Amino acid sequence: xxxxxxxxxxxxxxxxxxxxxxxxxxxxxxxxxxxxxxAGLGAAxxxxxxxxxxxxxxxxxxxxxxxxxxxxxxxQSAVWLGITYKADFANFAAANGWLGRAERLLGDLAPGPLHxxxxxxxxxxxxxxxxxxxxxxxxxxxxxxxxxxxxxxxALAQLGLIxxxxxxxxxxxxxxxxxxxxxxxxxxxxxxxxxxxxxxxxNACELASDAxxxxxxxRVADEFVDTYGCPFLYAECRILYGSVxxxxxxxxxxxxxxxxxxxxxxxxxxxxxxxxxxRLAALRxxxxxxxxxxxxxxxVAEGGEEEAEAAVSIAALMxxxxxxxxxxxxxxxxxxxxxxxxxxxxAALDLLVDAHLARGDPEAAHAxxxxxxxxxxxxDSPRLExxxxxxRGRTGAARGExxxxxxxxxxxxxxxxxxxxxxxxxxxxDLGRALxxxxxxxxxDHLRRSLxxxxxxxxxxxxxxxxxALRSLGVPARSGAKGVGLLTDRERQVLGxxxxxxxxxxxxxxxxxxxxxxxxxxxxxxxxxxxRNRAEAAAYAATVPR
Numbered sequence: 001x002x003x004x005x006x007x008x009x010x011x012x013x014x015x016x017x018x019x020x021x022x023x024x025x026x027x028x029x030x031x032x033x034x035x036x037x038x039a040g041l042g043a044a045x046x047x048x049x050x051x052x053x054x055x056x057x058x059x060x061x062x063x064x065x066x067x068x069x070x071x072x073x074x075x076q077s078a079v080w081l082g083i084t085y086k087a088d089f090a091n092f093a094a095a096n097g098w099l100g101r102a103e104r105l106l107g108d109l110a111p112g113p114l115h116x117x118x119x120x121x122x123x124x125x126x127x128x129x130x131x132x133x134x135x136x137x138x139x140x141x142x143x144x145x146x147x148x149x150x151x152x153x154x155a156l157a158q159l160g161l162i163x164x165x166x167x168x169x170x171x172x173x174x175x176x177x178x179x180x181x182x183x184x185x186x187x188x189x190x191x192x193x194x195x196x197x198x199x200x201x202x203n204a205c206e207l208a209s210d211a212x213x214x215x216x217x218x219r220v221a222d223e224f225v226d227t228y229g230c231p232f233l234y235a236e237c238r239i240l241y242g243s244v245x246x247x248x249x250x251x252x253x254x255x256x257x258x259x260x261x262x263x264x265x266x267x268x269x270x271x272x273x274x275x276x277x278x279r280l281a282a283l284r285x286x287x288x289x290x291x292x293x294x295x296x297x298x299x300v301a302e303g304g305e306e307e308a309e310a311a312v313s314i315a316a317l318m319x320x321x322x323x324x325x326x327x328x329x330x331x332x333x334x335x336x337x338x339x340x341x342x343x344x345x346x347a348a349l350d351l352l353v354d355a356h357l358a359r360g361d362p363e364a365a366h367a368x369x370x371x372x373x374x375x376x377x378x379x380d381s382p383r384l385e386x387x388x389x390x391x392r393g394r395t396g397a398a399r400g401e402x403x404x405x406x407x408x409x410x411x412x413x414x415x416x417x418x419x420x421x422x423x424x425x426x427x428x429x430d431l432g433r434a435l436x437x438x439x440x441x442x443x444x445d446h447l448r449r450s451l452x453x454x455x456x457x458x459x460x461x462x463x464x465x466x467x468x469a470l471r472s473l474g475v476p477a478r479s480g481a482k483g484v485g486l487l488t489d490r491e492r493q494v495l496g497x498x499x500x501x502x503x504x505x506x507x508x509x510x511x512x513x514x515x516x517x518x519x520x521x522x523x524x525x526x527x528x529x530x531x532r533n534r535a536e537a538a539a540y541a542a543t544v545p546r
Contacts, residue, residue: 009040016191016228018047035064035073047229051088052268055081071105075114078102082121087199087236088264090271116142116151120158133162150193153179157200164204167342167379173213176201180217184224191228194221199237206240207343208381212419214244235264239276246283249421249457254283274300274310282313285320286422288460289488293317308337312348319351320461324358331355346375346384353391362398369395386414390427397434405434425453429466436473444475451477460528487528494521498534499541
């Protein structure tokens, strides 16, 4: 009976029928201990999203393989555990422990595919990119010598990601595209190979802000997803996918992916949970939902260590709230910590340009823009090149330089090619402001299109800035009130209280906030809805369904 169930479980696992495989392996284990059944059950549980239970079974499989003298089974289990501990739980201590054990088990055996898998797992998310590239390239060579397609495609995708991290963007994506094409076409024996390739592709696209490439490959992967489940099952990959979708302007989809990452990592992976909170907070800042962003970043602070990436999001929130001096100070303090990650450093320098301009120091902004330009020149990244051009344009306009609009137009063209709508709308706003004194009609056109872009995304504060710029040129910015859906949950509460006729002091008392905070909420509601006074807000509230 148990042997039949074991064969049935292995067949179901190979075909991607995860629930059927789980049931078959559990039937085997109900009768007897089995290394193969424990390993299979661990894999099935992982695909079903039960990573913690999967690791328990994988650990049991390793122990049984060792007891049975099955070296290959033990090494394979150790490698799987090492990768899963890194990708699902960000537990590098446990991961390195398992990989160290695998290396010791292999001892003085002649190099082969098992050594290659250990090398790939060891290089996975290694900070020393040169060392990681050497290990991964050696694994690819071992794979080709042995004819192991799964190891070769996994190594190619990982080497591509490493090259993107090194700034060799074109070379890296060529390898990733090759691995993705072969894996999705079926040139592999394990479905896990598709997952590994997809996760590396998403990592690379997030690093390079290449949202279009990610979207294209995800469309190709749709059939795989429909058949076998989501290939972005690793928590890290869901979070990365959310970042890619956010850059692409698909903010509802981005939120869904990031919330999935939060659910998977809650209580199991503090590091990845923090990263998901930071990414969701960054999205909230773009949406203009500053209170929500603040609450998310408060949760990050409660977790203890503050990542440099979190500091960038905190600075963005401070700047959005009007604290330009505080934002610039925080960013300057973090630049050294961000030096190892050129794309986070680029985002920080771009934000620092805005902070210096907001506090009236165009020379400091010019210096930050020059540093960003140097960073872009040293990397093969269209994203960084566009950031640098936009920053030079903004600072040039503030300093009265004749070529400022040329830089902004170049940045706008780059954002449009990369299909990054938020950046395009922001640069249109900057271009409209720069042209206002000399080419009024062109300025109005850019500002209108910027407003349309921000409103289409749901970027409320940026839309307000564009609308104010249009009004300063004597142009009506909006024809009527915008939707209540642009309000935060708290603002919807305040709108309801305005509809009930409560004054600011009464609203403050009802919501247990200060009178200043209540007035702030009322002001934001009027601005977001395009209303002139409290009476119009009360009338509007009466039309909103309860």
